[in-house]
Amino acid sequence: MAETSKPLIGLKWEPKLPGLSLDLKTAGSTSSKRAESTSLWTSNSELVDGLCLPPTDPKKINKMIRKQLKDTTGSDWFDMPAPTMTPELKRDLQLLKLRTVMDPALHYKKAVTRSKIAEKYFQIGTVIEPCAEYHNRLTKKNRKATLADELLSDPKASQYRKRKVKEIEEKSRAVTNKKWKKKGNQSKNTKQRRN
Amino acid sequence: MSPPQRGRGGGGGGGRGRGLAKGGGGSAVRGRGSESGGGIKGGNKVLVAPHRHAGVFIAKSKGDALVTKNLVPGEIIYDEKRIFVQNEDRSTVEYRIWNPHRSKLAAAINIGVDNIWINPGLKVLYLGASSGYTVSHVSDIVGHEGCVYAVEHSHICGSDLVNMTEKRTNVIPIIEDARHPAKYRMLVGMVDIILCDINQPDQATIIALNASYFLKPGAHFMITINANSIDSKLSAETVYQKEVEKLQMEELRPTEILPLDNCEGDHACVFGGYRLPRKQNS
Numbered sequence: 001m002a003e004t005s006k007p008l009i010g011l012k013w014e015p016k017l018p019g020l021s022l023d024l025k026t027a028g029s030t031s032s033k034r035a036e037s038t039s040l041w042t043s044n045s046e047l048v049d050g051l052c053l054p055p056t057d058p059k060k061i062n063k064m065i066r067k068q069l070k071d072t073t074g075s076d077w078f079d080m081p082a083p084t085m086t087p088e089l090k091r092d093l094q095l096l097k098l099r100t101v102m103d104p105a106l107h108y109k110k111a112v113t114r115s116k117i118a119e120k121y122f123q124i125g126t127v128i129e130p131c132a133e134y135h136n137r138l139t140k141k142n143r144k145a146t147l148a149d150e151l152l153s154d155p156k157a158s159q160y161r162k163r164k165v166k167e168i169e170e171k172s173r174a175v176t177n178k179k180w181k182k183k184g185n186q187s188k189n190t191k192q193r194r195n
Numbered sequence: 196m197s198p199p200q201r202g203r204g205g206g207g208g209g210g211r212g213r214g215l216a217k218g219g220g221g222s223a224v225r226g227r228g229s230e231s232g233g234g235i236k237g238g239n240k241v242l243v244a245p246h247r248h249a250g251v252f253i254a255k256s257k258g259d260a261l262v263t264k265n266l267v268p269g270e271i272i273y274d275e276k277r278i279f280v281q282n283e284d285r286s287t288v289e290y291r292i293w294n295p296h297r298s299k300l301a302a303a304i305n306i307g308v309d310n311i312w313i314n315p316g317l318k319v320l321y322l323g324a325s326s327g328y329t330v331s332h333v334s335d336i337v338g339h340e341g342c343v344y345a346v347e348h349s350h351i352c353g354s355d356l357v358n359m360t361e362k363r364t365n366v367i368p369i370i371e372d373a374r375h376p377a378k379y380r381m382l383v384g385m386v387d388i389i390l391c392d393i394n395q396p397d398q399a400t401i402i403a404l405n406a407s408y409f410l411k412p413g414a415h416f417m418i419t420i421n422a423n424s425i426d427s428k429l430s431a432e433t434v435y436q437k438e439v440e441k442l443q444m445e446e447l448r449p450t451e452i453l454p455l456d457n458c459e460g461d462h463a464c465v466f467g468g469y470r471l472p473r474k475q476n477s
Contacts, residue, residue: 073245075315075316076245076249076250076314076315077245077249077250077252078250078264078288078315078338080245080288081282081283081284083283084283092242093242096242096255096256099257102257103257106234106257115245115247117244117245118244118245118246118253121244121245122242122243122244122245123242123243123280123282123288124240124241124242124243124280125240125241125243125254125278125279125280125281125288125290126238126239126240126241126278126279127235127236127237127238127239127240127241127254127276127277127278127279128237128276128277128278128279129236129237129238129276130271130274130275130276131274132274133237133274133276136236136237137236137237137238138236138237138238138239139238142238143238144240145240146240147240147241147242147256150239150240150256
């Protein structure tokens with residue numbers, strides 16, 4: 001039963017903070033209901049630490065509002081904020097997990113289960129090279145907005161990727177008669193089929 | 196007294212990837228050998244995530260790099276790459292890439308040391324600061340609340356150090372011989388960790404003297420041992436063991452020895468505690 005707004009009837013007025021009600025007797029029972037309607041209440045998935053429930057004590061709620069807790073790593077890592085997840089970010093995270101298959105020549109060490117901090121808090125940034133490394137930087141056209149875009153535009157990686165995708169598609173394509181399975185990539189039908 | 200725990204890097208390559216791997220994700224084997232930051236070029240996008248150690252971060256893309264948050268955005272010490280991040284609330288952060296070939300502390304972190312004992316806000320005494328490359332990264336880690344006292348005897352490196360210090364306000368350069376801490380005792384307060392990178396045969400006594408002046412009891416230290424500069428006739432393992440024994444006599448109890456395999460020559464990093472309380476066998 002979520003209340004959206006308290007009706008201001010009569011001479012009684014009080015600020016709309018939870019727990020500040022003059023009706024102290026029912027403070028404990030109603031504050032939990034009232035807490036749902038305010039912005040302070042967060043669902044379990046949004047909490048910093050999944051075990052922590054929002055406090056029902058009005059003093060504690062006020063303290064939290066005053067402190068305005070932000071979702072950061074804390075002072076150990078200079079308050080790195082958690083990014084809001086967008087599909088692009090999710091794709092980038094997935095890419096990083098799958099980078100063992102992106103290039104056949106590059107080999108990575110096995111990823112141990114990641115720390116909870118590193119999963120939740122991260123930032124995407126661009127590399128700025130020093131003046132002396134003018135030979136080893138990306139051209140303007142090659143600079144993209146996300147890791148996924150960079151991978152797409154890299155010519156070596158895309159050659160390998162296209163070849164691999166084609167191989168997988170050829171294998172998995174169901175055929176009635178193997179002799180009729182069209183091979184080669186220049187005939188009109190195969191081109192149409194691929195695009 | 197139980198022998199100190201042998202570092203993960205020694206005894207085979209089995210535990211080699213723990214440092215970066217614990218922080219999250221693997222790292223490109225090829226990248227680390229040839230370049231300082233993996234396959235990371237200017238203009239690349241990277242993902243910066245917190246490392247297992249406080250104050251340190253990892254930058255991931257095609258290759259991984261160890262990274263610290265730049266105390267002075269826009270300034271680099273020598274030609275290292277920077278990572279520029281813009282947050283959702285329009286604030287900007289800058290990180291600097293830490294080269295494990297230049298800095299032994301970075302090499303130790305990459306190999307997988309349990310604990311570097313450096314946190315934001317700590318006071319650090321760095322003996323053998325040289326031109327200030329590792330000092331700058333340590334000052335990045337300790338942040339504005341912390342302080343780094345950098346001691347360097349040579350005047351050539353000292354001038355580089357002083358130039359670096361002009362921009363970074365939490366580093367205090369001390370151009371003095373570390374053998375005589377009485378000469379700079381007015382400049383240094385009690386510190387939480389001593390990092391020692393002087394390649395002198397008597398470095399155990401040097402660090403013991405400095406620890407007796409400046410190091411808090413229960414605090415920690417790190418020493419890099421160059422086997423050749425201590426005694427070039429003995430094998431590296433013997434040299435490390437001898438140094439460890441010398442340290443133990445001075446109440447500097449080593450907890451980890453880490454052979455640094457990706458540096459040239461026989462180097463090892465020893466981490467330990469000073470006047471640690473004895474464990475009660477109940």
